[in-house]
Amino acid sequence: MFINIKDLCFGYNRSKNDIIHHFDLEIKQGEIVSILGESGSGKTTILRLLSGLEIPSHGNISINETLMVSDHTFVPPEKRGIGMVFQDYALFPHMTAGENIEFGLKGLRRKERKARVEEVLELVNMSEFKKRYPHEMSGGQQQRIALARALAPKPSLLLLDEPFSNLDAELQVKIRDELRDIIKQTGITSIFVTHDVADSRALADRIVTMHNGIVSDQKTVQLTR
Amino acid sequence: MKLHHIKSQYKNIWTWLSILIVLLILIPNATILVNFFTKEAESWDHIQTYILPELLTNTSLLLLFTGLLTILIGTSLAWLVAAYDFPFRRFFKWGLILPLAIPPYIAGYTYNGILNYTGVIQTTLRNQFQMEVNQSFFDILTLPGAIGIFTLFLYPYVYTMTYAFLSQQSATLIENARLLGRNATEIYFRIIIPITRGAIVGGVSLVLLEVLNDYGVVKYFGVPTFSTAIFQTWFGMGELNSAIKLSATVMFIVFGLLILEKVLRGRKKYSYTTSKVRPLEPITLTGVKRWVTFSYCALIFIIGFLVPFIQLVDWMFLTFHKVASTEFLELITNSILVATIGASMIVAFSLVIGNFARMHQGLMARSFARVTILGYSIPGAVIAVGISTVFIQLDQFLFGFYEALGIPATLHLSTSLFMLISAYVIRFLAIGYNSIEAGFDKIGTTFTEASRTLGMNVTKTFFKVDLPMMKGPLISGFMLAFIEILKELPLTLILRPFNFDTLSTKAFQYASDEQIHEAALPSLVIVLVSGLAIYFFYHVLEKEPK
Numbered sequence: 205m206f207i208n209i210k211d212l213c214f215g216y217n218r219s220k221n222d223i224i225h226h227f228d229l230e231i232k233q234g235e236i237v238s239i240l241g242e243s244g245s246g247k248t249t250i251l252r253l254l255s256g257l258e259i260p261s262h263g264n265i266s267i268n269e270t271l272m273v274s275d276h277t278f279v280p281p282e283k284r285g286i287g288m289v290f291q292d293y294a295l296f297p298h299m300t301a302g303e304n305i306e307f308g309l310k311g312l313r314r315k316e317r318k319a320r321v322e323e324v325l326e327l328v329n330m331s332e333f334k335k336r337y338p339h340e341m342s343g344g345q346q347q348r349i350a351l352a353r354a355l356a357p358k359p360s361l362l363l364l365d366e367p368f369s370n371l372d373a374e375l376q377v378k379i380r381d382e383l384r385d386i387i388k389q390t391g392i393t394s395i396f397v398t399h400d401v402a403d404s405r406a407l408a409d410r411i412v413t414m415h416n417g418i419v420s421d422q423k424t425v426q427l428t429r
Numbered sequence: 430m431k432l433h434h435i436k437s438q439y440k441n442i443w444t445w446l447s448i449l450i451v452l453l454i455l456i457p458n459a460t461i462l463v464n465f466f467t468k469e470a471e472s473w474d475h476i477q478t479y480i481l482p483e484l485l486t487n488t489s490l491l492l493l494f495t496g497l498l499t500i501l502i503g504t505s506l507a508w509l510v511a512a513y514d515f516p517f518r519r520f521f522k523w524g525l526i527l528p529l530a531i532p533p534y535i536a537g538y539t540y541n542g543i544l545n546y547t548g549v550i551q552t553t554l555r556n557q558f559q560m561e562v563n564q565s566f567f568d569i570l571t572l573p574g575a576i577g578i579f580t581l582f583l584y585p586y587v588y589t590m591t592y593a594f595l596s597q598q599s600a601t602l603i604e605n606a607r608l609l610g611r612n613a614t615e616i617y618f619r620i621i622i623p624i625t626r627g628a629i630v631g632g633v634s635l636v637l638l639e640v641l642n643d644y645g646v647v648k649y650f651g652v653p654t655f656s657t658a659i660f661q662t663w664f665g666m667g668e669l670n671s672a673i674k675l676s677a678t679v680m681f682i683v684f685g686l687l688i689l690e691k692v693l694r695g696r697k698k699y700s701y702t703t704s705k706v707r708p709l710e711p712i713t714l715t716g717v718k719r720w721v722t723f724s725y726c727a728l729i730f731i732i733g734f735l736v737p738f739i740q741l742v743d744w745m746f747l748t749f750h751k752v753a754s755t756e757f758l759e760l761i762t763n764s765i766l767v768a769t770i771g772a773s774m775i776v777a778f779s780l781v782i783g784n785f786a787r788m789h790q791g792l793m794a795r796s797f798a799r800v801t802i803l804g805y806s807i808p809g810a811v812i813a814v815g816i817s818t819v820f821i822q823l824d825q826f827l828f829g830f831y832e833a834l835g836i837p838a839t840l841h842l843s844t845s846l847f848m849l850i851s852a853y854v855i856r857f858l859a860i861g862y863n864s865i866e867a868g869f870d871k872i873g874t875t876f877t878e879a880s881r882t883l884g885m886n887v888t889k890t891f892f893k894v895d896l897p898m899m900k901g902p903l904i905s906g907f908m909l910a911f912i913e914i915l916k917e918l919p920l921t922l923i924l925r926p927f928n929f930d931t932l933s934t935k936a937f938q939y940a941s942d943e944q945i946h947e948a949a950l951p952s953l954v955i956v957l958v959s960g961l962a963i964y965f966f967y968h969v970l971e972k973e974p975k
Binding site: 256282294308 | 880885894897898
C-alpha cells in the first residue's frame with residue numbers, strides 16, 4: 205500500500221480522552237480519499253499527524269515504504285514531502301502569489317524555479333495573478349494559489365483541510381469540479397477532510413467516516429463512478 | 430508522548446537560547462534570595478531594630494494611599510471619558526495619559542521648584558501682592574507630598590486599563606442599568622467599579638510596583654524607603670550583605686503584592702468570552718454637568734502635565750546657553766547608546782522566548798513566559814544588588830583568566846556598560862515580550878505550519894515567514910523598551926560605569942545639587958520623547974482601522 209496508517213493514537217497534553225483511538229487506514233497510490241465527519245471528530249487531527257505537525261502518542265505512519273513516524277522515529281514536517289492546503293489557505297501576506305509558490309521550491313535553480321511557478325500557475329488557471337498579494341485576491345483565487353503552492357514541490361501526497369468551507373455555495377460547486385480535474389490531471393494521491401457529504405461524494409474515490417470525537421468505526425464506502 | 434519524541438521536538442537552538450535567557454534573569458534574583466538566608470551581615474541587627482520599622486511604615490503608607498488615590502482618579506476619568514461626550518473628549522482620551530510621560534522624579538523636583546520660596550508662585554505673591562505665606566503650606570517635600578506626586582503621575586496606568594475595559598466590554602451592562610432607571614453615580618459605584626475590578630487591580634498593581642521601584646522621588650523628598658536604604662547601606666555603609674537582606678525583604682513584599690493581585694482579580698469571571706462585544710456609545714452631556722466634567726478632566730491634565738511641562742520649558746530657556754554644550758551632546762549619545770543596545774537585546778530575547786513558547790505548549794514554555802515578566806516586578810535597586818553580586822563573583826572567577834591574558838586582574842565586567850545593559854534587559858524584558866507575544870498570538874501558527882509543510886525548518890521559517898510578519902510588534906516593542914530605559918533612574922545610578930552619565934542621571938544630579946533650572950533641558954528631552962510615544966501609541970494607532 206502507498207500509505208499505511210497503523211494503530212494511531214493521539215491526545216492533547218492535558219485532556220484525558222484521546223482524540224484519535226487506534227486509527228487504521230490504507231490508501232492506494234493515486235487514490236482520492238475523503239475523511240467525513242462532524243466538527244470535533246478528529247478528522248483534521250489525522251491530517252496534522254500525517255503532515256507531522258502533531259506527534260502521535262502511539263502508532264505508525266509510512267508513506268511510499270518510508271516510515272514517517274513510529275515509537276522510534278519521527279520525520280519532521282519539512283522533510284516529509286507532503287503538500288497541504290490549509291482551511292484558511294495560510295498564504296503568506298507579505299509575499300505575492302508567485303513568491304508564495306516559489307517559497308517551497310528550494311534546491312532548484314532559479315530558472316527551473318521560475319518555470320515551475322509558471323507551470324503550476326497555469327495548472328490552476330491563475331497565470332495573470334502572479335504579482336498579486338493575497339489580500340488583492342478573492343477567496344476562490346486565494347484557494348487556487350494555495351493549491352498551486354502545495355503542488356509546486358511535487359509532493360507525494362496532498363492534504364486538503366475543509367477545502368470549501370470558506371467559499372460561498374455557488375462558488376463551491378464550480379471550484380469542486382475544477383479541483384477534481386486538477387488533482388486527477390496530476391495523478392497525486394490526495395486526502396481531504398470535510399463535513400459535507402455532497403463534497404465527499406463529488407470528489408472522492410473512497411469515503412472514510414469518523415464519529416463523535418473518537419474514531420469509533422470506519423465505514424469505508426466504495427463508490428462506483 | 431514518548432521521551433524521544435519530546436527530545437526531538439525540543440532539540441533545537443531555540444530551546445537552548447531560551448534556557449540561557451531565562452537563566453540570565455533568574456540567577457541574579459535567586460542570588461539575592463539565597464544570600465538572604467546564608468550570608469551574615471554585620472549591621473543587619475541594627476537595621477532591623479532601628480531602620481526597618483520606619484521603612485515598612487513609609488512604604489506601606491506610600492503604597493496604600495497612592496493605590497487608593499490612583500484608583501479614585503484613574504477610574505473616574507476612565508468612566509467619564511468612556512461613557513460621556515463633552516468638550517475636548519477626544520483629546521482627553523489620550524491627553525490624560527500624558528502625565529505618564531513625566532517620570533515622577535522629574536515631576537517631583539519640578540513641583541518643588543514651582544512651590545518653594547524662590548518658585549514662581551511665592552515670588553509672584555511676594556512681589557505683586559506683598560504676601561508672605563506660611564512655608565509649611567508650600568512644603569511638598571514630605572510623605573504626603575510624595576504620595577501626591579506618585580498619584581498625579583502614575584494614575585494613567587489605572588486610567589488606560591480601566592478605559593480599555595469599559596469602552597469595549599461594558600456596553601450591554603451599562604445600558605441595561607440605565608434602562609433600569611439607575612443614575613450615573615449609582616451606576617459608577619454599583620456597576621462600573623465591580624465589573625472593572627480586574628482592570629483596576631491590574632492597573633493599580635503596576636502603580637504600586639512603580640512606587641516600590643522609585644528612588645528619585647523618595648530620595649529627593651527625604652522619605653526613607655527600601656530603595657534609599659539599599660543605596661545607603663551599600664554605598665554609605667559599604668555593606669553589600671545588608672543591602673542584599675533589604676533587597677530580599679522587598680522581594681517578599683513584591684511576591685505578596687503579586688499574590689494579592691491574583692486573589693483580587695479572582696477568576697476573571699467579569700469578562701466576556703465572545704468576540705461579539707459592542708463598543709460603549711457615549712451620551713452627550715448638557716448644561717452644568719458638561720462643564721463640570723470638562724473642568725475635572727482639564728484640571729487633572731493641567732496639573733498632571735501642562736504646568737510641569739511649561740515650567741520645564743521656562744527653565745530650559747533660562748539655562749539653555751549654559752547646559753547645551755558638548756557635554757550635553759555626550760549625555761544624549763550615552764542615553765541613545767544604552768537605550769538602543771538594551772532595547773535591541775530585549776526585542777531579540779523576546780522573539781526567542783516568544784517563538785519557543787508558541788511552538789511548545791508545555792509547562793516549560795509557560796513558565797519561561799512567566800519568568801520574562803518577573804524582572805518587571807522587581808525594583809531597580811534590588812536588581813542592581815543582584816546583578817552586581819553575580820558580576821563581581823564572575824570577575825573574581827575570571828581573575829586567573831585576566832592574568833593569563835596579561836591584563837590587570839581587577840573588576841572588568843562589573844565596571845562595564847555590559848552589566849548596566851544586562852540589568853536593563855532583566856528589568857524591561859516584560860515590556861518587549863508583551864508586545865511580541867501579542868504579535869505572535871495575532872499571526873497564529875498556520876503560516877508557520879504552512880511553511881514547514883513546504884520544506885522549511887523551524888529556523889528558516891522564522892526568518893522568512895515569522896519575522897517579516899512581526900514587523901509591527903517588533904517596532905512597538907523596541908520603542909516601548911527604549912523609552913523605559915531612557916527614563917530609568919535607580920539602575921542607571923547604581924550600575925553605570927565611572928563618569929558615565931545619561932539624561933536621567935544628569936537631570937537627577939542637577940536637581941539634587943539644587944540646580945533645578947539646569948535639570949530642565951535633559952528632563953525635557955525625556956518628557957518629549959515619551960510624550961511623542963504616547964501620542965503615537967494611544968492616538969495614531971487607535972485611529973487606524975483594525
